Amino acid sequence: MTRPAPTITDDNRGFWEAAHDGRLVSQQCSGCGQLRHPPRPMCPYCHSIEHELVELAGTGTVYSYAILHHPQHPAFSYPVIAVLVDLDEGVRLLSNLVGVEPGDVHIDMPVRVTFDETEAGMAVPVFEPMGSST
């Protein structure tokens, strides 16, 4: 089984559509320029409802992680490596780390984005150690 498709809403659609196209984006407020994730319909700093979706470099570091052993869902291979990635532009993303042994994961590890397919032909951004080859 492939991983479940993301749930699309009016507020998050741009993020997931970009991921489907192989791009990692963040909302950027058209009023004050703040980047923000998760997406939202209004800027909490200036209350502008206008935003753009800007492409991020896709590089960052592991802020934290967890090696998930149990319980298990048939859509995933275990252990699942869950990570919080602090991207270089300053937004944080929850994702998976791939292409690494669980025992080698560590906080502050430099990582870069890649994409993994989901059900329904969608894709999600996942991360691999910087310097690994794919």
Next chain:
Amino acid sequence: MSAGLGGAAAIVGIGQTEFSKAAGRSETQLASEAIVAALLDAGLTTDDVDGFVSYTIDPVEETELVRALGTPEVRWSSRVPYGGGGSQGVLLHAAAAVAGGAARVVVAYRAIKARSGERFGRAKVSTRPTSAHSGSTASQWCSPFGVLTPASWMALNATRYMHAFGVTSADFGRAVVQLRDYAATNPNAHFYGRPITLEDHQSSRWIAEPAIRLFDCCQETDGAVAIVITASDRAQDTVAPIEIAAAGNAGLFGEEIASDHYRPNLEVMEGSVALATQLFGGGFTRSDIDVAMIYDAFTPVFLMQLEALGFCGFGEAKDFIADGQISPAGSLPCNTNGGLIGEGYIHGLNLTVEAVRQLRGTAVNQLDGPRTALVAASRTGVILQRPL
């Protein structure tokens, strides 16, 4: 808010069902049984009740509940969001209602079949984007990554906490050993008669490495608890009133419940810091607290809240616990029923009931005459006090 409510309302009754792994009856029945028991305890009847409050996530329909209980006229009702982190908010709502005159007798309840029904800990993929008012966006931002359970959401915060302060799984284990000691002498606890050693904890399997082992997880439980709240002047006529001396709710920008991943600094539970500022802003100090109930869905958040609430420095909960401070002889006995890890998980409201028992002098692991108790669950909390 907390200072304004101080002493205006009191808990006059507590009730519960048995806690089990398979209740074999509906949540509505569980709630009804617990409420009738709480009213009996208070010396009141269902005719006296004109207000209800529970969690947004509670499955019991108010209409079904009223149909079962026969309450003649509900004048006020409310629901509190944020799941277990909002659990003590039912007391803030109830206290505000009776203090302001919107209701005279409010019943706060939580009925749950967390084991035989919908298990929080099951690996499930939801197609709803959010938790529908329990305070989490985990289903849209975690599900596609296999981060499917509260343990997996919270483990991300816990790993960072461990990294920041040099906390180990064994440090968590020492807390669990104490909680299981309390549970071992509590006949109502899932782990009654089953204490563990640190070695038992350390050999329990990983759920989310390196933060959460099996024995760090609360016990998914079936059951219900109910608490009766009235204004303090009316409470004086009851047998064993316990004042709601302070009540707080601190929901911070950027914070989520359980899937709280987007605050810049996840090493500290900042909502709990803000809660403590509210609760201890009105004349109470930490040294006034004789016994504390701290929401222990998973061991790491128990330690993190001890620190955030100000009972020890950041990163020092491991030493506070190793020094025996949460034990019966310590400076802050905690979760004397065994907590959610040892007694069972009625989503935090069984901790409130235990605090009332301690203040009344009727707990199974009774401390020596505690007068003031703290119940804290992430962003919500109360200080309860036995009148002199």
